Amino acid sequence: MLNQEARLDLAFHALAAPVRRRIVSRLSRGPASISELAAPFSVSLPAIVQHIQILETSGLVRTKKVGRVRTCHIQPAVLKSTEDWIAKRRSTWERRLDALAKFLGEEND
Numbered sequence: 001m002l003n004q005e006a007r008l009d010l011a012f013h014a015l016a017a018p019v020r021r022r023i024v025s026r027l028s029r030g031p032a033s034i035s036e037l038a039a040p041f042s043v044s045l046p047a048i049v050q051h052i053q054i055l056e057t058s059g060l061v062r063t064k065k066v067g068r069v070r071t072c073h074i075q076p077a078v079l080k081s082t083e084d085w086i087a088k089r090r091s092t093w094e095r096r097l098d099a100l101a102k103f104l105g106e107e108n109d
Contacts, residue, residue: 004081007059011082014058019043020051024060027074034063034070 014020023037038048052072055061059078063070 007078008082008085010058011060011078014055014060015082017051017054019048020055023048023051023055023072024074024079027061027072031071031073034072037072 015024019041022040026032026037034048034052035045037052038045041048052061052063055072056063060075062073062075064073065071
C-alpha cells in the first residue's frame with residue numbers, strides 16, 4: 001500500500017506544474033521528441049528536459065533514445081491509477097453530498 005501511495009505522490013507532484021500537465025496532454029495524443037515537446041514553451045530545452053525527468057521519475061512518461069533523438073511516450077497505466085484514486089474520492093463525496101441533500105429535503109431528480 002505504501003508503494004502505491006508513494007507512486008501517487010510522485011504522480012501528483014509531477015502533475016502539479018502546468019508545463020508538465022501540458023506535456024502529458026500533448027503526449028496523450030501520441031509520442032513526441034523532446035524538441036517537439038519544447039517547441040510551444042518559452043523555456044530552455046534543459047528546463048524541458050528537467051520536466052521530462054520528473055515525469056519519467058513519476059512513471060507517467062517513458063523515454064527512449066534512438067540515435068540522437070529522445071522520444072517520450074505516455075504511460076497510461078500510471079495515469080489510470082491516478083484517475084482511479086480521484087474517481088474513488090469523487091464517488092465518496094457524491095454519496096455524502098447526496099445523503100446530505102436527502103437529509104435537508106433537497107433531493108434532486
